[in-house]
Amino acid sequence: MADCIFCKMARGEIQPDIVYEDDEVLAFRDMNPQAPTHFLVIPRRHIATTNDLEAGDTELVGKLYLAARQVATAEGIAERGYRMVMNCNPEAGQSVYHIHLHVLGGRPMNWPPG
Numbered sequence: 718m719a720d721c722i723f724c725k726m727a728r729g730e731i732q733p734d735i736v737y738e739d740d741e742v743l744a745f746r747d748m749n750p751q752a753p754t755h756f757l758v759i760p761r762r763h764i765a766t767t768n769d770l771e772a773g774d775t776e777l778v779g780k781l782y783l784a785a786r787q788v789a790t791a792e793g794i795a796e797r798g799y800r801m802v803m804n805c806n807p808e809a810g811q812s813v814y815h816i817h818l819h820v821l822g823g824r825p826m827n828w829p830p831g
């Protein structure tokens with residue numbers, strides 16, 4: 718997707734603060750962090766929302782979570798705890814239409830979320 722900001726990151730046209738990358742997955746710090754640790758994990762391939770996931774994406778989605786765990790461990794939040802959130806569509810607050818797993822930690826989290 719030519720205009721998608723996360724696709725531009727995946728192609729290396731914009732350089733975020735990368736904390737993990739491989740052939741299929743990229744993780745980088747959120748530019749507007751909502752917790753002491755806040756990074757996003759994305760697939761390099763454009764998928765607009767979780768509503769667009771298909772059966773063939775099962776392994777890719779698993780890789781997002783494994784990357785999240787790896788970075789959470791490296792960031793020192795794995796044992797204390799962290800929250801993973803993927804917002805879908807306007808009512809959930811999705812603002813970038815390229816799926817991304819938010820990983821937040823370093824402070825206590827409230828439940829239910831706002």
Ligand code: AMP
Nearest residue numbers: 722733746747748749804810811812813
């Ligand atoms: P959401 O509202 O769930 O779609 O989350 C989008 C997230 O992307 C927000 O937390 C933004 O702060 C973050 N974001 C948007 N643009 C960038 C960027 N260029 N670099 C890092 N994070 C970004």
